[in-house]
Amino acid sequence: MGTVRLATAADFESLCAIDHAAFGDHAYDRFALRQFLALFPRSVFLAESDQGEPLGMAIGGHVASGEPGWVLSVAVVPSARGQGLGRELADRLTRRLAELGARKVRLTVEESNRAGRALYASLGYREVGRDDAYFGRGHARFLMEWTAVSGD
Structure with missing residues (x-):
């Protein structure tokens, strides 16, 4: 599978290439990705093949303990899906945010993304809310939250 490291x-x-391959028209713009790298240098991960081909990424933000x-x-790029890379990236990012002082980690996921919701639930996230117009009318998202336990 290659390596996962801080970007x-x-x-x-x-x-940018991973984001576009994974999300197409719904990808972040270049400005946002550049800002994430600058603001959160300890919680942006890149997954690469053994040959250095970009396969996936995970981006998180944490401001204060x-x-x-x-x-x-x-x-995760389409050609690398179904191999556990998304799980590894999500788990690695969750643990890193906890190491940085977050006792809770939150995310939003599209209502229609059953696979994503199941993945996050398997990592200990639970659904704590729903916003029927998160990105505007007709674009519902679930809010999910992971809570650290002693020893995490």
């Missing part, structure tokens, strides 16, 4: 500014183009962390994106 650096040198990985910017790879992150005691405040919740946020999973901003977990993305």
